[in-house]
Amino acid sequence: xxxxxxxxxxxxxxxxxxxxxxxxxxxxxxxxxxxxxxxxxxxxxxxxxxxxxxxxxxxxxxxxxxxxxxxxxxxxxxxxxxxxxxxxxxxxxxxxxxxxxxxxxxxxxxxxxxxxxxxxxxxxxxxxxxxxxxxxxxxxxxxxxxxxxxxxxxxxxxxxxxxxxxxxxxxxxxxxxxxxxxxxxxxxxxxxxxxxxxxxxxxxxxxxxxxxxxxxxxxxxxxxxxxxxxxxxxxxxxxxxxxxxxxxxxxxxxxxxxxxxxxxxxxxxxxxxxxxxxxxxxxxxxxxxxxxxxxxxxxxxxxxxxxxxxxxxxxxxxxxxxxxxxxxxxxxxxxxxxxxxxxxxxxxxxxxxxxxxxxxxxxxxxxxxxx
Numbered sequence: 079x080x081x082x083x084x085x086x087x088x089x090x091x092x093x094x095x096x097x098x099x100x101x102x103x104x105x106x107x108x109x110x111x112x113x114x115x116x117x118x119x120x121x122x123x124x125x126x127x128x129x130x131x132x133x134x135x136x137x138x139x140x141x142x143x144x145x146x147x148x149x150x151x152x153x154x155x156x157x158x159x160x161x162x163x164x165x166x167x168x169x170x171x172x173x174x175x176x177x178x179x180x181x182x183x184x185x186x187x188x189x190x191x192x193x194x195x196x197x198x199x200x201x202x203x204x205x206x207x208x209x210x211x212x213x214x215x216x217x218x219x220x221x222x223x224x225x226x227x228x229x230x231x232x233x234x235x236x237x238x239x240x241x242x243x244x245x246x247x248x249x250x251x252x253x254x255x256x257x258x259x260x261x262x263x264x265x266x267x268x269x270x271x272x273x274x275x276x277x278x279x280x281x282x283x284x285x286x287x288x289x290x291x292x293x294x295x296x297x298x299x300x301x302x303x304x305x306x307x308x309x310x311x312x313x314x315x316x317x318x319x320x321x322x323x324x325x326x327x328x329x330x331x332x333x334x335x336x337x338x339x340x341x342x343x344x345x346x347x348x349x350x351x352x353x354x355x356x357x358x359x360x361x362x363x364x365x366x367x368x369x370x371x372x373x374x375x376x377x378x379x380x381x382x383x384x385x386x387x388x389x390x391x392x393x394x395x396x397x398x399x400x401x402x403x404x405x406x407x408x409x410x411x412x413x414x415x416x417x418x419x420x421x422x423x424x425x426x427x428x429x430x431x432x433x434x435x436x437x438x439x440x441x442x443x444x445x446x447x448x449x
Contacts, residue, residue: 086131087224087282088289095303103196105132108305118308118403121271124300125230127292128309130277131285134198135223136191136205140214143187149348150208151179152331154341158183163251163268166339167331168201173353174327175334177201178319180268182253190219190264190279194321208349224285228292229275229312231447232299237276239295241265245276259291270309272316273447311400314409317371317443323382323397324369324411330354332361333413335369367394367413370421371444372437374408378430380437385429386412393418396428404445411442 083106086092092099097108108129110117120126138146147155153166160183168176177197182190193201198220206216228236238245243256243265253266261284269275280288293301310320319325324334331337331354340354360366372380379401386394394414402409410428418426421441427434 084132086129087285088129088131088226091286091289092129097303097305100306102306103132103194105195107132108303110305110307111303114305114307114311115403117302117304118311120300120302121230121273121304121308121312122404123231125228125232125236125275125296126271126304126308127289127296127301128227128229128304129285129289130225130227131223131282132195133225134193134195134201135219135225135279136193136198136202137188137217137219138191138205138209138214139188139217140212141187142212142214143189145346146205146209146212146214146216147181147189147191148344148346149212150205151181152340152348152350152354153181154344155181155183155189156344158189160186161252161254162249163253163266165251167325167336168204169330169350169354170327171350171353173330173350173357175321175325175329175331176204176327177321178325182264182266184253184264197321222281223279224282225277225279226285226288226292227269227275227277228296228301229269229271229304230273230301232296232301233273233275236292236296236299236301237265240291259288259295261288261291263288270316270318271312272318272443272445273312310398311403314398314400314411315402315404315443315445317411319369319411320398330357332357333366337361365416368416368419369397369442370412370414370419371440371442372396372399372410372412372426372428373405373440373444374410374428375436375438377408378433378435379408380410380412380428380430380435386414386418386437387427387429387434388418388423388425392429393426402444409444410437414439
C-alpha cells in the first residue's frame, strides 16, 4: 500500500499553473499559486477560485436517514428543509468534538454530509456504526465528487454568467441542483472565507471544464486561483474554527463557544447528550477557557501552541496565528482563562520564543463583510 498523497481531478491543472503543492491530510493540494497575500486580497475585494476536492462527502439515504443523522450528530437535522444546509458537529460519547460538518438535504430521504479531509474516514466509520439498526444506508462518496469554490464579492456575477439557476433566490446555507457551464452541479451558497460565495459539487470528470469556464468568466473582474494558505488566513480573519486547532476531541462544542449547534430539544437520544448537558452547565457556571481574538501590537507572528501570558503567568494557548492581510497586523485565535477573555483586558501577551509580545484581546471575528 503506497503512502503517496492522493491527487484531485485538477492536479495536472494546478501544476500547469505552477502551484506550490503541499501534502494536506493525505492529499496533494495547492498551497499557493503566486502571492498568498494577493490571493487573500482577491477574495476580499473581487473573487478567488479554490479546489476543495479533498473534503469528504458522505451520503446518507433511506427512510430513516434523518433519524440516523439526528442520533449521530448534535444538531436537529429534522428541521433542515429540502435544498438547505446546516452547520453541525459529530461528537464522542464524552462530548469531545470528532469533526465539524455541513449537512445538505438533497432530497426527501437523502442527505450529504461534508467532513474535513483529515477526518473523513473517522466520520464515515462513526456514521456507519451509528446507523446500525436504522433503515438507512451510509455511502462513501469521496470519489464521486470534485469540489470547486468561487468566493468573494464578484462571485455571484461570475457564476450568474455561467448558469440559469436562480442564484438570487439561493440563500446562505442553501444548495440546489443546476447546470454551470454545461456541467451538472450541486450549487451551494456556502464557504469558509467570510465572503459571499459558492461551492460547486461536480463529477470529477467535469472538474477541469468547470474550472476553466470559471477562470475565463472571472478574469475580467479579477478572479484568480487561490490555495490553502490564503484559505487559512481568510477563515482566521472571519473567526471560523479549524479542526485540529480550535476544535479537537479534548473540547466540547461548549468549550469552543459553539454550544448553539447542540440541540437538546430534538426528539430522541443522540450520541454524547448526557456529557454535553453537563458541559453546557459547566460553561454557564464556571466557564473554562474562552476562545478570543488577539491582535498584535508588534510584527511578530504567533503560532499554534504558543502560550498566552499575563504578568508571567500562562493564561491560555494560541490555536491559530498568521499575519492578517486585511488588518495589516499579526492576529491569532486563542483559548484563554475566562478572567482574561474580556475585550481590552490589559497586560496580555504571547510568549514568542521567550519574549512576551503585547497583544490586544478582541471579540471574534476580526473581519465581517459589509452586507
